[in-house]
Amino acid sequence: MSVTKTTKILRSLFAAALLCGPALAMAGLNMHRGVTVNSHDMYDLHMLVLWICVVAGIAVFGVIIYSLINHRKSKGVTPATFHESTTVEVIWTVIPFVILVSIAVPTTTSLLRYEDMSNTDIDIKATGWQWKWEYEYIGDKITDSNGVKFFSQLDKESNDARQLKSNVDVTKIDHYLLNVDNPLVVPVGKKVRILTTGKDVIHAWWVPELGVKRDAIPGFINESQFKVEQADWDKVQKDGEAIFRGQCAELCGKDHGFMPIVVKVVSEDKYKAWVSAQKSAAAASAVDSGKVWTKDELIKHGAEVYAKNCAACHQPGGEGMGPFPALKGSKIAKGPIAGHINIVVKGKPGTAMAPFGAMLNDADIAAVITYERNSWGNDMGDMAQPSQIKAAR
Amino acid sequence: MSDNHHHDHPTGIKRWLFTTNHKDIGTLYLWFSFIMLLIGGAFAMVIRAELMYPGMQIVDPNFFNMMTTMHGLVMVFGAIMPSTVGLANWCIPMMIGAPDMALPRMNNWSFWILPFAATMLVAPMFMGGHFMSGQGPAFGWTFYEPLSGQNDKLAFFVFAVHLLGISSIMGSINIIATILNMRAPGMTLMKMPMFVWTWLITAFLLIAVMPVLAGAVTMMLTDKYFGTSFFNAAGGGDPVLFQHVFWFFGHPEVYIMILPAFGIVSQIIPTFARKKLFGYASMVYATAAIAFLSFIVWAHHMFTVGMPVAGELYFTYATVMIAVPTAVKVFNWTATMWKGAMTFETPMLWAIAFVILFTIGGFTGLMLGVATSDFQYQDTYFVVAHFHYVLVTGALFAIIGAVYYWLPKWTGHMYDEKLSKLHFWMSTISVNVLFFPQHFLGLEGMPRRIPDYNPMFADWNFVSSIGGFVFGASQILFLFIVIKTIRGGAKATSQVWEGAEGLEWTVASPAPYHTFENPPAIK
Amino acid sequence: MAEQKYYLPQPSHWPLVGSVGLFTTTFGFAMALPSKSGDPIGSLAMMYIGMAILAYMLFGWFSTVIRESESGKYNAQVDMSFRMGMMWFIFSEVMFFAAFFGALFYARQLSVPWLAGADPGTNELLWKGFEKSWPLLSTPEMAVKPEAELTFAKAKDVIGAWGVPFYNTLILLTSGVTVTFAHWALKKQNRSALIFWLLATVVLGFLFVTLQAGEYGEAYKHLNLKLSSGIYGTTFFMLTGFHGLHVTIGATMLLIMLFRAIKGHFTPEHHFAFEAAAWYWHFVDVVWLGLFIFVYWL
């Protein structure tokens, strides 16, 4: 991509040194150059400023070390008496200033490029929840993906392994903590705009290789964009797809460390196929919510929903932990069912208890409530049907 | 004023509780901050132990967050800030030829609020059944809303910050009044030692920004308990407003921690280089420039928050400009050493390490200041590495250097030179093992504030943890050396160091309880 | 003679009493605030005990200082230290208000326009139907949620600038003049005039607070304008509330000066306490002007 003049000059200056950059990156010591214009810009600036600092460091530390070696009392020197020099002081004020201006120029061009949101091909809304991402396709000029919407959270294998004292050897797990159940899927060579927002607290959507990091702030929408270049993609793709991983990058509570982001960049054909598969799956799940369930079916399904959505806070045995109340013997779980439904559907504002009505369908919620009311000694014996949930929304 | 105030001060515990003597109060501050360093350091050891290997081994995630948060808070508000106030208390009156601080009773109060504030801060950690399920702050030392609003015991945190703020503001008012009003005749502003200058400016920063922090936590309090909506979009507020208010405090805060360190180093280096501080006037102006700039760069902590691009550009330009006055300082120290006649007693070692390692931290600061690449660095271990280089090998190293430098003056004894050199070398080597690899982790993509990570980060985390444990153990050695010096050791002369200049070196060691009952003569 | 140069106070237990008071008050208050555990009644008792300790400390500490001052222990240098202390304290108060003014400007210039605006879709996707206005009577939440689920109180109207707030402006400006008259009287050693003008200032101060309290009652009862009415109610009550608190403190300080004036304290050369209270009063005055312009008027 186009690099500004200043960068060019400095680059040739450090041409040899620059070659070290990618090598260091390979050794796990440096930033990766990534696969988008954003990430290239970031990397180039990073290397530019880094080398400026290295040179400045060599100069300053060189003088200090020379002085430490030669200007010591044990060598019998007598101290000089000078203690100011306007000329010198002006010079070493001006030089850093000039260097800084030379950094400011490429920074300006790259920032303007980064913030250019024009001509996007796909808009995706990414909502951060404690602790998962919700993706919704809202403006797609390639296929009609509008309305495709799903949650994406830490995959089960990592999740089991990351429990305290699980004793699982995590080095044996593929992409430990960097894998999700439902990755985000986008086509290669298209400009994707990510609209981030938060449901409960601030999260940040970060995928280093794509050069995107943007906060997801409750009540506000932030935008950022990326486009995976075909040429970069060709180098890393396998079977028409390339996978890029990232993590939530803003402290968002207990499981902040367990909120990865996975983006699958696929060929346009694959993308279209994926969209239509998503659409038919959504239609199928709507059917579930219409029917009447038996109690056993509810409890069985509820256990799965619970493990996936609730156990992180309320703990697998319902015993709660720290700020997260126990559901075992809880006043609400053993109280009138309407109250129980209410807190699960609407959540409790200002706490980590999210409105699960927005995340789970009627059947899931009915099931999890039934499960909670009939587990861990909460022998309530009653159950909730999807229709009750629908009415409570 | 006929009653002989200085002949009847109480003894025993009452001496410390009721004292109005700047040296006693300085001692209290220093011990308090040392204890806080150990507590904050112990929290850091928990962090490093959990991060030593991938996988969750020791603490659950909420507890881990609490450790991170409390570590940051205790170090910043409990260890670094009070220790420099302690140094100010001990040294400023002696350096400017004053009998004591300007407002001695208030001085006592500024200190004695601190232990109560610290109690308030840690109290919620012990609420909620057993220790592991404590409800202490687990929202980062930056306590961003709305995450902090989810904490059930938020009010304790808020009031702890209020108390800390009251203490800092009173302490700073006292320091300013002392410097401006209590100087011995002839001690003009431009004759003051650099340490006094840096504290004058630091105190101004503190008075300007601590109330803003108090405002921020007050807004948090009313948002949570009284229905206001400062940080709630549903009511027309904005969570990002919190960050603006916080960082308007927070950025000057980091200079509050480093300026006194600059002052210390500017005292130590000339002494052991046997040469006057190079560019005294430009040092003063640079300090003032840094302080001024610190008010207008705060949003460089918020580059990813979604500011308009004009804001990102402005904050980049303003931020990198701080490198100019800081460069002036670094060059001046270098020029002071240049063609000096240096010896390398322990304080000098810490000062030299400071100049080099702080500069490394400053370089990474410069890198962070460039918004485009900060998008990659933000909230990763690269930032953690940056601020530990400026805070630990910056502020903390200078403070340790200061302790060695003035300890003979305080106690009348020389410290154990061999042990103290051991302390220095152990610390300096291990601190780099501890924090340098964190640059790599950050660049590789490891976020901060996470209790567990992908195995690709395992090697450097292991190295870092080892460095951490050794560095921690070294500070126990420091504690030992200090106690040993208090209890005995070679007798120190008044001047202590061959090249030492300044009023504090004209009085006996240990310094008499009331230093200057009559104003000293200034050359 | 040289002994006369510096004044150093005796060791004192008041600071420690003050710390215990502060701690007890805030700890009690923190426990009393709603949380999942805690004991509001016992905690409130703790808070009141703390406040009593604080009052005791203030009374004791100030008595000591006044006694010392009246017995002529303080020389010009001590006086100067006190002055600097007060000036920088007022500066810190200015910065405290600055935080809240900052929040007000931020809300007006940035967050409300964003929530209502056409930027990347904040309004479109999250708060459809919310419109920008100031004073903001209906919150973004009201645009998207049914009445029954609202967490914010819907204000019917705001308090206009040209009623009580305007009179209050006149009252405070007048009180700034009367306190200056009192100062002149003090310097001219005209004690009865001093007492008269001080009394007038104190009366005006408390009159201000009373009128302000009346306005609050009006807002809560009839206008449904509350702390919980969204960002307008928030900034309105927090700014004017903190200001009102400061007026109360300032008026109380002046009241104490009044008592001291009646007891015959202060000399034309030596009346730092009076001046400190007067400075504080002017500061409160200036803050009000800011409030009047930015909260009520514009």
Ligand code: HEA
């Ligand atoms: C003592 C504390 C201290 C000091 C002195 C500094 C100094 C600086 N800091 Fe740092 N900073 C912190 C403490 C400090 N910082 C902390 C605690 C955080 C994290 C907060 C959190 O999120 O928890 C942070 C985070 C932080 C960020 C946010 C990162 C992020 O979250 O994304 C940024 C971004 O701009 C930044 C920049 C700078 C800069 C430009 C300086 C400059 O002042 C540095 C200037 C110095 C030099 C540049 C070196 C000397 C110069 C020369 C030898 C001349 C040659 C120079 C040239 C090449 C021109 N800092």
Ligand code: HEA
């Ligand atoms: C101001 C000063 C300061 C100081 C001095 C330190 C000192 C140390 N810090 Fe610092 N740190 C911060 C300020 C500071 N830190 C801040 C502001 C944060 C950000 C918090 C946040 O994200 O909100 C942070 C975050 C932070 C993290 C990132 C946590 C995370 O993101 O999850 C880590 C991780 O390694 C860390 C490590 C250390 C270590 C090992 C030390 C060591 O230097 C400590 C050494 C001292 C001792 C160890 C004490 C003496 C020893 C004992 C008490 C006995 C125990 C000893 C043994 C078992 C050997 N710190």
Ligand code: CUA
């Ligand atoms: Cu979500 Cu961190």
Ligand SMILES: [Cu+2]
């Ligand atoms: Cu900063």
